[in-house]
Amino acid sequence: MTVPATALPIACDLVAISVVVALYFRRHQRRDLVLAYLALNVAILSATAMLASGAVGAGLGLGLFGILSIIRLRSDSITQEEIAYYFVALVLGLLAGVGSGPTYLVPLLIALVVAVMYAADHPRLLPRARRQLLVLDSAISDEALLRAHLETRLGIDVRHLIVQELDFVRDLTVVDVRYRVSTASTLRAPAADHPSARDLPAPPAAGVGQVPSHEGLVGLATRDGAAPVGAPLLSTDRARP
Known part of the structure; x- marks a missing residue:
């Protein structure tokens, strides 16, 4: 791939993951997962781009993924919504890293994924x-x-x-x-994620005898x-x- 053809998917991915992370933090307020989503996306993007460019052999690439797969990650339990954001961060990195097909295909798919996450996790959907x-x-x-x-x-x-x-x-x-x-x-x-939610007073605690x-x-x-x-x-x- 030429440099401009490689730069466009990468730029689209960086913009998309920034929008997705901003949506997640505004709606779910977990700073630790912001780091996890960004690190996962950039790491997958880098590894996939190197494999797709041919700079790293396919056998070595599969071996690296195999080594990573045996590492057991320990973390707090997360919700199904947060698992969906994990999957989206991974898919965005893969789409931008491979970057095959017509020039418009990768930006279109990335925009589709971001639009689905914005609509599906919107507070007004089944409130x-x-x-x-x-x-x-x-x-x-x-x-x-x-x-x-x-x-x-x-x-x-x-x-x-x-x-x-x-x-x-x-x-x-x-x-x-x-x-x-x-x-x-x-x-x-x-x-x-509504601005007025931050201004709500805390509910009163139950008093003695209540x-x-x-x-x-x-x-x-x-x-x-x-x-x-x-x-x-x-x-x-x-x-x-």
């Missing part, structure tokens, strides 16, 4: 749909009763639930809930495993010593 992992301090084996219990306690519209753990010894139920919030609550809670509104809820985990701010962590249904 009422939620998924949370709930831990209840009572063992409820009846699915209909469990659904009614969740809808009554939390005031949500449960669409689907999966009981992950049912412990009669410890009187515990762990359930994966997919639900929809009310339109009013959606309007009151701006999206994470009973949280969600009784029977031991723990509430969001998709990334962290408890939401202001969510009660201990049940008040039963008497405590």
